[in-house]
Amino acid sequence: MKHPLPARPAHIGVLRLSALGDVCNLVPTVRALQRQWPEARITWIVGKGEYSLLTGLSGVEFVVYDKSTGLKGMRALWRELADTRFDVLLHMQQALRASVLSLGLKAKVRVGFDPARAKDRQYWFTHRQLAPRERAHVLESFMDFARLLGVEDTSLEWRLPVPDSAYAEARELTGDSAYLLISPCANPRLRNFRNWSAEGYAAVVEHAWTQFGLKTVMTGGGSTQEREMGSRIQSLCHPEAVIDAIGATSLKGLLALIDRARVVIAPDSGPVHMANALATPVVGLFATTNPDRAAPYLWRDYVVNRYPDAVREFLQADPDTITWGQRVRHPDAMSLIRADDVIERLDTLLADTASQHRSDLDRESPDEA
Template sequence: MYRKHLPSAPSILIILMGALGDVARGLCIVSHIKNHRPKSKISWLVEPKWAEVVRFHPAIYRLIVFNRPRGLPAVKDLYRELSEENFDITLDLQRHFKSGFFSILSRAKRRVGFHRRNAKEFNWLMNNEHIDYSPGGLSKLDLYIRFTRHLGLPEPKSLDFGFSSLDIAAVRPHISAQLTESFVAVVMGSSWDSKDWVFEGYRQLVESILESGEIGVVLLGDRSQTEPAEQLTRIIRHPKLVDLVGKTSLLELTAILKAARTAVGPDSGPGHLAGAVKTPYVSLFGPTDPTLTAPYGSEHLVVQVKPECSPCYKRKCPIPDRWCMRQIEAGVVKAKIDQALLTSTCERFDTV
């Protein structure tokens, strides 16, 4: 039950510091609140690694960065910065002890968090309002929308993540010049070793995409994937294969995903960025559950070979060679990409 609805011009703090996929999905509630309360001032507390994409959202009034590596001095700086604003409401989307503590530091009269049975590390004790209990089976996106429902806002008819003006040609013209007119973005690797697809799968997939000569491939990922990406480009020498692994900022990566016809990769943050920029994303699932974390708008593009041990949610697979990911065949992934390409072609044709 709502304690009271949202005033006409509230000052709101959103606490969602990471991970990337969570931050990307959470951006939609900023647009939803602003659509119904245009005079609201929305601040966002985030860690430095993801600040760039939050800063880009045109409806963010103030970005507050918690520089966690600095330790206690960072907490003191954060307290000082939070004290500069008089927040009416804090939305704690993180549900951990740290976010709950920062919720208290915000001094907002209304501090909204997760239900006691969905929160962790006594987070619920530090917030004085809570969204309804979720018995499970809901994605983070659905859970975040519950916060706006708690504030009395109607269900959103569509979701806007704030990237409508993002253009790679404006963000980084040099990178834009390397891209072919039509390309598939291939995301290599994730933050979990157990989620990563095998090198041979990537090789077969990239070769099959480039085979027609009509569409290019852009390799994306962080620096940890530099070596396999370079190995891939050495094996597959093709003018339409572009290696940008470890060579882009987070916002540039987002812009490239937006420019792509479709994208493919493991269950990871870039997949949710693709969902936020409305690019179809073929997601490769093993140790995690696609009903909870499939990218927005691409739930039908999941590829998964589901053994009895899945989902295990283990960062390191106890079975040699990541069995569940190794069983994913390049041909099956390519078929999903073809499906996504056909859909994106029809959508572009419809808009002409």
Template sequence: MKSDQINSIAIMRTSALGDIIWTLPMLNRIRKAYPNAKIYYITSNTFAPLIEGIEDIELIKIDKPKKLKDYFKLKRVFAPYNFDVLLCTQANLRINFIYPFIKAKRKIGFDSKRGRDLQKVFTSESIPFKKEHSVNAFLGFSDYLGIESKEIEFNLPYKKEEISQLPSDNFIVIHPKASSLQRTWPTKSYIELINHIEDNLKLSIVLTGVPSDKDICDTIEKESKANIINLCGRTTLNELKNVFLKSKMVIAPDSGPAHMAAALNRPVIGLYTAVPPEYTGPFGQIDNCINAYPRALKKYFHKSPAEVPWRFRVKEDDMMDLISVEEVFDKVSSIL
């Protein structure tokens, strides 16, 4: 199919927060390359507010299927559509089973290494494999369509909102928890870091997180001696964007909010042990990351990064202890 014959393109990505943000440069390249095509973005109701407001796209909001009957409900949702191109940018078993219910002349997925759970069975074409950051991996879809561009634009949409609880612009955001405790820096380390910041930099601290992070955030607020504004579980996605935009920097483990802050051009200190930040770190800010991945490989496997497979993950319960408070504080000081 020639480029001038493409009238409709759909992108499928229902989760998670960081992954959806990583698709935005690819989406923006496609919007510019195909100004006359109808662009659709298929995502979950949970994360649709993240990208609402992007011009010239139509959101198709779905609930991720949990039971067999949910797939037949989705079949009815997609019945009115017949896309020229479907970009299958999500590869797991639950999502792969959705693709047969979507009509499209071309279904383009990942290569066999990145297309998990036999995604290639459900697609007709695949992009080539490369060892690269996830943003570049998603840009591989626009490359595959023949779009030649070096621009990387997130243009994450947001509406300006005043957050009354915030201090002046002289504050740091700490988003302490990752999606798993294994990838979350110890609470005691956050408290010690905050106390160092209070003693030496005199900056206010704003804590953010989802409601399930409340125990960690409440403990940090209670046991540190700094002036803390605890917004954990109290912000919408749009409000969180506004909090990040007003901050001096964001400190977070490997998590969606870290990528949101990076997409909003805020300095981000990422705390990485499970995977190398070169692949999943805040895009364009790898030098700001604390990269304890080589230390973890040496401690637990007696290997170097060159000796393990691509995207090999460390999954040890105490691995985040390998990141010291001193090195994070030094990074904060150097960025400021």
């Protein structure tokens, strides 16, 4: 017998710890739940870094779990929520660690992914599963949780909070000049071959500078890999064309930089989804992951997509027959992307969004223009 879903939940739990791009894709689902039940209390259990990105999100209580604390941190979180009983817990993290964490949470009904979309047997830890959906984008998979609960208005809304202090942080780096933003490196996880070449980025930076007078702001964390990539790109470009902001901002400061950027260019990583959430035009670079599943949702038409070519070359498979979401874990996959591919997408995107950009400038106050 199926566990009944609440008709009007008073307290909704959301369990999604990571990653930056995924939590950005989840926010529209939270907004849809808020529109449906404005009086409902929403508690989001989230990772430490992701919290620093989302903090201030209106109408949401956050409970932070630091993955580095392991079982000790889980027990502390369980104690923190010992007196909390959710009407429904939306278990939206497909990982065994999150499923173990969910065991210590009290909920009348737990909702998770359907078996085809679940990983690590997540459906063993839930009472109800989503209806199957083939070939779904990550954002749509999250929105399916709201649909299952009966939400009808699934229009997309983010309203990510960016404080004035973050805009001040961004302006210290860029002044008031128009700029392109690139975040050249994805999260350096094991066999996560999503980074393009310094030479490719440099060609795009030079094109933006010579053809449009756009400087490029480089962003990223402070890892050795990211700093080396930034230094290599900068060495290949006109010195006035690049502002190196790698490791120089908070996450809120990065949001502000993205919000003020003319265009963002990055591989499949947090910044492309942050740009999408802020309605900043974005060119995503995809070869190791499928953009039909993970591209910046509102800007899918501007993706550079070499994923099918990578599947054929490195997996020796037909893209239409492989498992949905399968990654191409090969260090040469991103080399299939050519600088001309990215420049063509950039030129098209700049042309297609020129009128909107002018309107945005017209709306700015004189001290912001």
